[in-house]
Amino acid sequence: MGGIVLIEPKQEADLIYARLAEWFTAQWHCQYRIDVVNDQYGQTFNFFMNIQRQHHRARSIPLHTLRTTDLAVLEQVIRALQQQTQLSLNFVNFGRVRWPVSQRWIH
Amino acid sequence: MDYQNEPHGLFFMIDNKSFYASVESAARGLNPLRSVIVVMSEADNTGSGLVLAASPMAKKLFGISNVSRQYEVPDDPRILVVPPRMNLYIQENLKINKIFREYVADSDLFPYSIDESILDMTKSWRLFGSTPEQVARRIQLRIRREMGLYTTVGIGENPVQAKLALDLQAKHDHELIGRLTYESFPRAIWPITNLESVWSIGHRTAAHLQRLGIHSMRDLAMVNPYELRAEMGLIGAQLFALAWGIDRSQLHQLRLAKEKSWSNSQVLPRDYQIQQEIELVIREIGQQTTSRMRHHHQQAGCVSLGIGLARTGEADDGRSGFHHSCRIEPTDNVQAIAAALLRLFRQHWEGQAIRNISVGLSRLNTSRGLQLDIFQEPHRQIKNERFDRVIDELRDKFGKTAVIPASSLMPGGTMLRRAALVGGHNGGNSFD
Numbered sequence: 001m002g003g004i005v006l007i008e009p010k011q012e013a014d015l016i017y018a019r020l021a022e023w024f025t026a027q028w029h030c031q032y033r034i035d036v037v038n039d040q041y042g043q044t045f046n047f048f049m050n051i052q053r054q055h056h057r058a059r060s061i062p063l064h065t066l067r068t069t070d071l072a073v074l075e076q077v078i079r080a081l082q083q084q085t086q087l088s089l090n091f092v093n094f095g096r097v098r099w100p101v102s103q104r105w106i107h
Numbered sequence: 108m109d110y111q112n113e114p115h116g117l118f119f120m121i122d123n124k125s126f127y128a129s130v131e132s133a134a135r136g137l138n139p140l141r142s143v144i145v146v147m148s149e150a151d152n153t154g155s156g157l158v159l160a161a162s163p164m165a166k167k168l169f170g171i172s173n174v175s176r177q178y179e180v181p182d183d184p185r186i187l188v189v190p191p192r193m194n195l196y197i198q199e200n201l202k203i204n205k206i207f208r209e210y211v212a213d214s215d216l217f218p219y220s221i222d223e224s225i226l227d228m229t230k231s232w233r234l235f236g237s238t239p240e241q242v243a244r245r246i247q248l249r250i251r252r253e254m255g256l257y258t259t260v261g262i263g264e265n266p267v268q269a270k271l272a273l274d275l276q277a278k279h280d281h282e283l284i285g286r287l288t289y290e291s292f293p294r295a296i297w298p299i300t301n302l303e304s305v306w307s308i309g310h311r312t313a314a315h316l317q318r319l320g321i322h323s324m325r326d327l328a329m330v331n332p333y334e335l336r337a338e339m340g341l342i343g344a345q346l347f348a349l350a351w352g353i354d355r356s357q358l359h360q361l362r363l364a365k366e367k368s369w370s371n372s373q374v375l376p377r378d379y380q381i382q383q384e385i386e387l388v389i390r391e392i393g394q395q396t397t398s399r400m401r402h403h404h405q406q407a408g409c410v411s412l413g414i415g416l417a418r419t420g421e422a423d424d425g426r427s428g429f430h431h432s433c434r435i436e437p438t439d440n441v442q443a444i445a446a447a448l449l450r451l452f453r454q455h456w457e458g459q460a461i462r463n464i465s466v467g468l469s470r471l472n473t474s475r476g477l478q479l480d481i482f483q484e485p486h487r488q489i490k491n492e493r494f495d496r497v498i499d500e501l502r503d504k505f506g507k508t509a510v511i512p513a514s515s516l517m518p519g520g521t522m523l524r525r526a527a528l529v530g531g532h533n534g535g536n537s538f539d
Contacts, residue, residue, distance in 0.1 A: 057183060
């Protein structure tokens with residue numbers, strides 16, 4: 001690590017999608033959700049697949065970590081990801097801020 | 108007891124509260140003390156799943172403990188189950204130790220396990236506060252702020268006091284700090300009657316002490332040390348010192364093991380009964396161990412094989428397995444070592460189902476090039492030697508699975524699946 005790491009949004013989104021596709025088995029009474037965490041300690045954005053079957057334990061599977069704190073990069077990755085999946089996204093610890101480009105609230 | 112000649116230093120033993128679970132909580136933006144997280148390994152050989160760590164809340168609300176089995180964890184929607192990421196924990200441990208190095212010289216820091224470190228603060232603590240507790244608090248807050256993790260600190264005048272202060276006091280303290288001194292030791296430790304809760308006293312030692320009429324730390328402190336030593340050997344003397352909070356170890360002068368050896372072992376994912384399959388795994392482990400040894404330019408003069416029987420296959424005489432070793436011509440050649448292992452196996456195996464295999468290489472010496480054997484064709488020997496080197500280089504460069512024996516693809520092989528594991532558990536995603 002160290003130095004500037006170029007992040008290719010499409011590639012990152014593809015990787016996240018490939019990993020979540022393994023877990024998305026579309027069962028009845030089961031909620032699937034992608035958690036996107038603003039990790040201030042690690043200075044990263046972390047992606048998890050959250051799987052909650054009704055009346056059962058929840059599971060949270062690590063999908064990927066973006067080594068950046070740049071919201072603009074995250075916005076591109078999210079946009080690329082949303083072209084591949086319609087699973088709902090849950091943004092954690094972002095506070096009340098807007099996306100740099102679309103200017104919509106992050107929620 | 109006269110403590111005047113005992114070492115009087117200041118030691119911190121710092122551990123991370125539910126380390127794996129806390130790291131996973133922080134990564135998900137959750138508070139490690141409030142989240143209900145269970146880190147569950149589902150590696151092949153953990154059966155249905157094994158709890159590697161549970162967050163403090165998971166322990167409190169559901170009574171989940173480490174090494175619980177999957178079926179012991181209640182199926183409650185409030186519980187979040189996550190897979191382990193061993194590589195991440197190693198990285199986090201390195202970061203924490205880097206922070207510790209700002210408080211002690213490198214030579215005064217002794218990482219003890221993946222989530223515990225000993226800091227010899229004797230020389231440096233006054234730089235950071237007016238009391239040891241204040242310094243401990245400062246380190247705690249720093250780690251909380253920078254990494255989102257809670258740490259527990261045991262303070263003592265020597266390492267064993269720090270360890271006991273950590274285990275017996277800090278973990279139950281509101282501030283997560285505990286402190287023992289020679290002076291406070293009898294008051295704090297002697298009333299303890301559950302001997303197994305004291306570091307270094309295991310189940311069997313506790314039972315042995317009970318048989319001797321020792322039912323509390325006070326009893327242990329009052330016993331005649333010479334009698335205890337005569338009864339239990341060196342351990343007796345150590346236990347007596349423990350009861351008085353005495354520890355004369357000099358961490359700076361680490362003692363090296365008399366003779367080093369290399370070994371690997373694994374628990375098999377199921378009972379193995381077919382000879383071919385068992386031998387395949389023995390070969391794989393033999394190869395792994397040999398390759399580690401070769402990286403240190405050593406040759407082995409002795410191989411040993413340990414076999415643990417499956418519960419169903421336990422021999423009629425009640426043995427749970429066997430362990431044998433044999434001398435060989437010093438070598439670092441995989442084929443030769445595998446052949447010796449298989450010889451041992453065939454001599455002693457009587458067809459039982461097995462669940463556990465370990466391989467050890469000892470009587471090591473430095474390899475000084477190839478010693479030709481006059482009874483074998485020399486060109487063949489040189490070629491074998493070169494072959495091993497090339498394989499090693501390929502694996503160093505392209506990873507452990509760059510070249511594998513075709514036999515590892517046969518039923519029963521465990522190498523491919525284990526190659527991605529760290530300490531036997533999932534290392535985490537590869538391109539993170």
